Amino acid sequence: MAIGKLLVANRGEIAVRIIRAAKALGIRTVQVHSEADADMLAVKQADEAVCIGPASAAQSYLSIPAILKAAQETGADAVHPGYGFLSENAEFARAVADAGLIFVGPEAATIERMGDKVAARVAAKAAGVPVVPGSEGRVEGEAAVMEAARAVGFPVMIKAAAGGGGRGIRIAQYEAELARLAPQARAEAQAAFGDGGLYIEKVIVNPRHIEVQVLGDGTNAVHCYERECSLQRRRQKVWEEAGAFGLSDETRAALCDSAVALAEAVGYRGAGTVEYLYDDASGAFYFIEMNTRIQVEHPVTEMVTGVDLVAEMIKVAGGAPLSLSQDQIAVNGHAIEVRINAEDPLRQFMPFPGKLTSLAIPEGEGIRFDHFLFEGYQIPPFYDSLLGKLIVHAPTRAAAIDKMAEALGALDLGGLKTTIPLHKALAASDDLREGRVHTQWLEPWLAAGNLTASA
Amino acid sequence: MPDIQSPLPGTFYHAPDPNSAPFKKPGDAVAADDTIGLVEVMKTFIEVKAEVEGTFDGFVAPNAEPVQAGDVLAKVR
Numbered sequence: 001m002a003i004g005k006l007l008v009a010n011r012g013e014i015a016v017r018i019i020r021a022a023k024a025l026g027i028r029t030v031q032v033h034s035e036a037d038a039d040m041l042a043v044k045q046a047d048e049a050v051c052i053g054p055a056s057a058a059q060s061y062l063s064i065p066a067i068l069k070a071a072q073e074t075g076a077d078a079v080h081p082g083y084g085f086l087s088e089n090a091e092f093a094r095a096v097a098d099a100g101l102i103f104v105g106p107e108a109a110t111i112e113r114m115g116d117k118v119a120a121r122v123a124a125k126a127a128g129v130p131v132v133p134g135s136e137g138r139v140e141g142e143a144a145v146m147e148a149a150r151a152v153g154f155p156v157m158i159k160a161a162a163g164g165g166g167r168g169i170r171i172a173q174y175e176a177e178l179a180r181l182a183p184q185a186r187a188e189a190q191a192a193f194g195d196g197g198l199y200i201e202k203v204i205v206n207p208r209h210i211e212v213q214v215l216g217d218g219t220n221a222v223h224c225y226e227r228e229c230s231l232q233r234r235r236q237k238v239w240e241e242a243g244a245f246g247l248s249d250e251t252r253a254a255l256c257d258s259a260v261a262l263a264e265a266v267g268y269r270g271a272g273t274v275e276y277l278y279d280d281a282s283g284a285f286y287f288i289e290m291n292t293r294i295q296v297e298h299p300v301t302e303m304v305t306g307v308d309l310v311a312e313m314i315k316v317a318g319g320a321p322l323s324l325s326q327d328q329i330a331v332n333g334h335a336i337e338v339r340i341n342a343e344d345p346l347r348q349f350m351p352f353p354g355k356l357t358s359l360a361i362p363e364g365e366g367i368r369f370d371h372f373l374f375e376g377y378q379i380p381p382f383y384d385s386l387l388g389k390l391i392v393h394a395p396t397r398a399a400a401i402d403k404m405a406e407a408l409g410a411l412d413l414g415g416l417k418t419t420i421p422l423h424k425a426l427a428a429s430d431d432l433r434e435g436r437v438h439t440q441w442l443e444p445w446l447a448a449g450n451l452t453a454s455a
Numbered sequence: 456m457p458d459i460q461s462p463l464p465g466t467f468y469h470a471p472d473p474n475s476a477p478f479k480k481p482g483d484a485v486a487a488d489d490t491i492g493l494v495e496v497m498k499t500f501i502e503v504k505a506e507v508e509g510t511f512d513g514f515v516a517p518n519a520e521p522v523q524a525g526d527v528l529a530k531v532r
Binding site: 036055056342343350351353381382383384385 | 463464465466496497498499501519521
């Protein structure tokens with residue numbers, strides 16, 4: 001059943017992006033919003049808008065009953081969850097389906113399976129996707145710990161098998177250190193959890209973050225190549241590229257094929273992303289997790305492949321088979337996206353929910369700005385700080401960095417403090433230009449004072 | 456009677472998390488750098504400091520509700 005009327009269960013720039021895709025497909029749109037978002041751009045652009053609750057996300061964008069009620073009252077036949085909020089909530093996907101509506105995304109069971117770290121790792125291994133080497137389950141006794149560590153290779157991480165989060169994690173660089181640390185770890189695990197069992201995992205030193213965009217229709221899957229998202233602050237991506245620099249053709253093919261294998265193995269429907277750690281030293285890649293939704297950084301993939309990912313996920317949700325086969329998807333040039341956040345990078349990224357007094361957007365071939373801004377808009381303080389994403393496309397990576405620097409110079413968000421100065425400094429960084437970056441690069445670079453008021 | 460104002464717009468909280476007691480209750484002693492509440496702005500929690508010494512005289516802004524920059528959050532006497 002093709003979708004006739006789509007409810008957008010999100011806000012901000014992604015709501016604008018979804019409405020644009022729906023309109024291009026001739027689909028009517030319903031935008032839900034909180035009381036604090038009555039004047040947001042997507043509300044103005046949608047065919048209909050429904051207020052679903054107070055400013056607090058828990059009572060609006062995270063309220064399953066309020067969203068379903070809005071869908072029923074407006075006669076929407078499908079729900080697009082965007083990213084964040086309820087996009088990876090299996091209970092929501094199930095509730096939408098139970099209400100007789102289409103959830104634009106995978107089956108609830110797929111969301112559940114990929115959202116469970118252990119189940120996702122099992123699914124990845126079964127599909128032949130490399131995972132970070134570790135002991136198969138718990139190990140007990142000095143000899144078994146040493147044997148497991150030798151098998152995965154040093155350095156290794158020692159964790160309590162019964163523990164969660166980062167508690168009690170120790171890193172051993174070599175065997176003598178492991179021999180010293182393992183008894184401490186066991187004693188601590190015994191004291192904390194009443195269980196001295198340990199788990200050993202290989203440490204990937206200064207890994208890069210590389211991810212593969214996949215599209216599936218529930219039966220077949222294709223990939224739209226990879227993205228490089230190694231520039232992160234507090235685990236939040238800051239600057240993203242398509243593709244990843246310096247990969248050999250063989251590595252790129254193996255990486256992308258493994259993502260398709262996993263997507264097909266789980267009967268994936270919609271747009272998804274398989275995330276990996278990439279070890280520059282060895283050229284090896286390891287599965288981290290699969291995100292079962294559209295991602296913030298999807299535009300860089302759209303720029304280099306020409307595929308409209310949001311339109312494609314809406315079409316397959318409506319029951320259509322994938323409109324593209326793998327041989328129809330090719331990469332042309334290089335794209336970069338930067339996240340423009342309402343934060344002051346010179347004051348520890350303090351949020352800045354101000355009023356936009358003027359707006360100048362760079363224009364030209366290969367420049368795109370996905371946003372939800374207009375002059376006079378008061379940025380609400382209740383949600384995340386993402387204002388928009390500046391995306392550039394050029395024949396080569398070096399040309400794309402130059403183009404980004406130029407486009408940033410022409411982007412002006414009057415009245416607000418934003419992350420534009422950070423991106424200007426990054427665009428001028430030799431480390432970034434030469435590809436000497438990884439997931440542990442940005443925070444020390446900031447701490448070393450590379451970003452100053454004069455930058 | 457000094458008013459403690461919100462430094463930013465956001466959502467004001469009386470306690471460090473929903474399962475904890477409020478930072479202050481009426482009659483509590485207040486030092487200048489004591490935290491009296493949190494304002495959540497764009498998913499970041501900013502501590503609100505008393506900035507004056509005295510005795511806590513109660514919250515003015517309700518818990519977990521939106522506030523504007525400059526709104527009176529609590530009073531110290």
